[in-house]
Amino acid sequence: xxxxxxxxxxxxxxxxxxIVAGCSQGGDNGSAQxxxxxxxxxxxxxxxxVASYGTNAANGALLAIEEINAAGGVLGKQLEPLQRDCKSVxxxxxxxxxxxxxxxxVAQIGPLTSGNVAGSTRVMMENQIPLLAxxxxxxxxxxxxxxxxxxDFIFRVCYLxxxxxxxxxxxxxxxxxxxxxxxxxxxxxxxxxxxxKYFKEEFTSKxxxxxxxxxxxxxxxxxxxxxxxxxxxxxxxxxxxxxxTEVAVLIKQAREMGITCPIGGGDGWDSPDMVSVAGAExxxxxxxxxxxxxxxxxxxxxxxVEAYKAKYNKLPDSFAALGYDAARLLADAIERAGEADPIxxxxxxxxxxxxxxxxxxxxxxxxxxxVKNIVVIxxxxxxxxxx
Numbered sequence: 001x002x003x004x005x006x007x008x009x010x011x012x013x014x015x016x017x018x019i020v021a022g023c024s025q026g027g028d029n030g031s032a033q034x035x036x037x038x039x040x041x042x043x044x045x046x047x048x049x050v051a052s053y054g055t056n057a058a059n060g061a062l063l064a065i066e067e068i069n070a071a072g073g074v075l076g077k078q079l080e081p082l083q084r085d086c087k088s089v090x091x092x093x094x095x096x097x098x099x100x101x102x103x104x105x106v107a108q109i110g111p112l113t114s115g116n117v118a119g120s121t122r123v124m125m126e127n128q129i130p131l132l133a134x135x136x137x138x139x140x141x142x143x144x145x146x147x148x149x150x151x152d153f154i155f156r157v158c159y160l161x162x163x164x165x166x167x168x169x170x171x172x173x174x175x176x177x178x179x180x181x182x183x184x185x186x187x188x189x190x191x192x193x194x195x196x197k198y199f200k201e202e203f204t205s206k207x208x209x210x211x212x213x214x215x216x217x218x219x220x221x222x223x224x225x226x227x228x229x230x231x232x233x234x235x236x237x238x239x240x241x242x243x244x245t246e247v248a249v250l251i252k253q254a255r256e257m258g259i260t261c262p263i264g265g266g267d268g269w270d271s272p273d274m275v276s277v278a279g280a281e282x283x284x285x286x287x288x289x290x291x292x293x294x295x296x297x298x299x300x301x302x303x304x305v306e307a308y309k310a311k312y313n314k315l316p317d318s319f320a321a322l323g324y325d326a327a328r329l330l331a332d333a334i335e336r337a338g339e340a341d342p343i344x345x346x347x348x349x350x351x352x353x354x355x356x357x358x359x360x361x362x363x364x365x366x367x368x369x370x371v372k373n374i375v376v377i378x379x380x381x382x383x384x385x386x387x
Contacts, residue, residue, distance in 0.1 A: 037080035038073075038340045040065070040330065041100035041108035043120060044323075048088025049218075050243065052271050053112040053319045057134045058083060059312055060323030061109050067307070068327070074334045079327075086111050090119030097123040097131075105129065106340045109326045112319065114138035114191060117154070124153050129342045130349060132330055134322035135267065135291075137161045138190050142368040153342075155349050155368040157326050157357065161191060161266070164289035165198025167374045168239065168264050171287065173206050175376075175387065176262055178236035180209045184226065184250070186242035187215035195241035195266045211235050216246060223250045224257065231259050243268040248277035255282040264288060270318045270377075280382030290377045291318040291359040293386035304358050318359065325357040 042061055045054025062081055069078045082100055086093035093111045097120040100108060107130040111117050114136040121141075124131040133141055133156040142154050172178050181203055186192035200210055212233040214226045227250075230238060238254070240247055240263055247269055254263065255278075262285045269288040294305055294315050304324060308316040316324070330345075332355060337344035352364040362370035376387040 035104075037078045038075070038334065039080045039082055039103060039105045040327070041097070041103075041105040042081050042083040042110055043086050043093060043096045043100060043108050044083075044110035045088040045112055045116065046083075046085035049245070050088050050113055052244075052273065052317075053135060054086070054088070054110065056317050056320040057110060057112055057323030057326075060308065060316060060320035060325075061134075061327040063308055063311055064324045064327035064331070066311075068331050074331050075338075075340065077340070079331065086116055086119070088113075088116065090116050093117070093119035094123055096120075101127045101129060106334070106342050107132065107330055107345055109323065109330065110134060112136065114141050115189065117141055121151060121154055125151060128153060128346075130155060130330075130333075130346045132157060132326045132349075134158060134326045135319055137164065137267070138194060140190075150367055153346055155364065157322055157329060157359070157362065157370055158267075158291060159372060159374055160369060161194040162198045164266050164374055165195045165241070166202040167289050167376065168266070168287070169199045169202035169206065169208070171289075171376050171387070172237045172239070172262070172264060173203065173208055176237060176287075178208070178262070180211045180235050181237040181239055182212035182214070182230045182233055182235035183210060183239045183241075184212075184214045184216070184223075184230055185240055186218055186246060188218035191266075191268065192241040192243075196239070199239050199241070216242070216250070218243065218246060220246055221249060223253050227254050227257055227259065231257060236261055238263045240265045241268070244271035244274050244277075248274045251286060252278040252282050260285070262287065267291060267318060272314070272317070274379070275382045280379075283379035284381065286379045287387065288377055290375050292321050293375050293377060294384060295386055300356070301358055321358045325359050325362075329355055329357065329362075 042058050044058045045051055065079045065081050084096045086096050093116040109132050112135045117133045117136040130153050135158050136156055137158055137160055142151050183196050185196045212230050264287045267290050333345050333348035337348040355362050360372040362372045365371055378385045378387050
């Protein structure tokens with residue numbers, strides 16, 4: 001997911017000063033290798049607009065690290081998580097990364113959104129330290145769209161916006177059997193606009209017709225006027241790419257207006273607040289693409305679900321699972337690298353093949369994106385059901 005922020009000169013100066021003050025280059029990160037622990041940065045959104053995502057992902061990563069350490073650690077050492085809050089702001093993500101580099105991390109997990117990862121990217125690239133993005137789905141996270149060059153030290157454990165937009169289009173056409181759709185998504189960020197683009201391309205290429213296209217701005221609270229226009233267009237399906245903060249209210253108002261057709265979206269819907277705000281009944285006949293299902297009977301998934309519930313007293317959403325997978329994948333890469341050297345860890349991450357993640361088996365492709373499956377989740381009486 002992506003939230004775009006303007007990088008401030010003040011934070012840039014702080015970053016440069018931190019480098020001058022002694023932030024090590026990746027291949028010479030001696031403090032991390034010579035100590036009794038291996039330092040791992042966890043730079044996520046613990047406050048701000050998407051605190052739900054960042055907090056749950058950090059919880060998942062911390063649970064994984066706790067389990068790894070209990071089993072003997074990595075290379076005979078304990079992983080030491082250095083947890084920080086980027087406050088859901090790209091500038092802050094950059095500043096936090098610079099500070100973590102100065103503390104001797106060998107890799108960083110997070111941030112969650114694509115825009116906040118972009119805030120950290122320059123720091124990690126210049127210091128040659130790997131960043132694992134749990135949920136940053138925008139295409140340009142790992143590849144510079146201007147030069148088409150792969151960002152050497154940036155990886156992700158989630159699928160791309162293009163993958164989930166197309167997956168929902170095919171689900172609507174094939175599983176739901178619809179022929180017409182409306183798109184009503186956020187215009188405030190590349191995450192939602194990207195999903196809308198890929199959904200439309202796939203839906204129309206397979207014979208579907210888009211009967212209405214509308215947009216809202218993040219922070220909007222009243223969607224009734226636009227929903228009236230969409231209702232008059234009589235679509236068989238409405239695609240609503242955006243974050244749960246707006247989507248929950250939008251769906252609630254749509255149902256109150258008598259719009260009963262199925263509604264779909266992306267992984268930005270995944271939050272307990274969807275049910276508490278929209279209501280279980282309003283969410284019936286809604287669907288979203290996601291990274292895994294908490295209802296999956298796979299023993300490894302259920303073991304994770306029970307461990308997370310025991311530690312945090314709540315069910316793990318997809319962001320918790322992605323944070324858990326990011327920490328476990330990182331530990332696996334350090335083990336395969338043979339030493340806690342950032343450049344060797346980066347090379348090990350590139351060579352990842354058939355890693356058994358909670359969010360699916362994954363192999364890293366040439367663009368640092370995992371090849372994995374996408375799950376479609378249905379809300380049914382407040383419960384999440386895998387389709």
